[in-house]
Amino acid sequence: MTVLLDLSEKFGDLKEATFLQRKNRFVGECLLNGKIITCHIADTGRLKEILVKGRKILVSLNPPHLKTRTKLIAAEMKEGFILLNTSIHSLIGEAAIKQGVLGFIPETLKKEVNIGKSRMDFLVDGNHYVELKGCNLREGNVCLFPDAPTERGRKHLEELIKLKEKGFRTSILLMILRDAEFFKPNAQTDPQFTRTFYTALKKGVEFKAFKVKIINSKIVLNGTVKLL
Structure with a gap:
């Protein structure tokens, strides 16, 4: 554990x-x-x-x-x-990245890095920008994001695309807070975010998702989630 x-x-x-x-x-x-x-x-x-x-x-x-x-x-x-407390998402995401949820153990990790008018959640190994999103809406065995329209989330994706085009490695990292097997963007709630999400993937932005659960007042890793 x-x-x-x-x-x-x-x-x-x-x-x-x-x-x-x-x-x-x-x-x-x-x-x-x-x-x-x-x-x-x-x-x-x-x-x-x-x-x-x-x-x-x-x-x-x-x-x-x-x-x-x-x-x-x-x-x-x-x-x-x-x-349900978003104030600690960054702490959990940082710990998960250090445990290898991106597919490797990083050598360096910086938090809240300013890029132009935006701020990315993490800069890994000096050339890999990562944006973290927490997801708690579930339908069956699928988690959905967002559960409300998010212009801010769409702009983060657009920034990841721009950084990818400049030669950086970029990732959208989903922290799944429910017991689900799959993730997909919530097209019904926010079609603009959904279109931008799939555009980002086509442009080379990477997708990773990991699950967490609470056991005895501790947040623990609970496996990975696939993109539906």
Whole structure:
């Protein structure tokens, strides 16, 4: 079992709560120890099939000076708890790349590298740009991205294409947060992203996808996912 991140070390003791409602993109309400309290939602996706009333969730307590009492960390689905906190995606992606999910163990790895007006998530070995996306929408055994239209995601793909044309190696790296076998872009929700995704592949941008799961408050590698 390859551990990528210990949630307890990052967030402290995780507590089980019951999700009640999403008040806006960033704030929800949950029931913890018989009290209704607020929780910060880092994932701004729609999450309609996940954040439903009565869903068991994992939260961590916030310092008193913050507006929300807790942070939403994960939600319980049929396959177990799945990660919903996007603030740690980069940490998990970094650890996964160092474990070889790109197909090799890198010698160097830089995070959040500025390229013109854009910022790529990773620069590997000085010549390989990688953009990471987290995916938690599942239909059957297929994970889909995005679950809401994403102009930002499309622009990242366009930047990867430009970098590839300049002679760099480039990759779109999907972190699959559900127990799925395949991935495909969500054409129904965002046809522009989908067209750009397939254009990127034709232009030579590489695709990789790895699964993670939560075991005993730890994020662990859970295999790879194929492009459908």
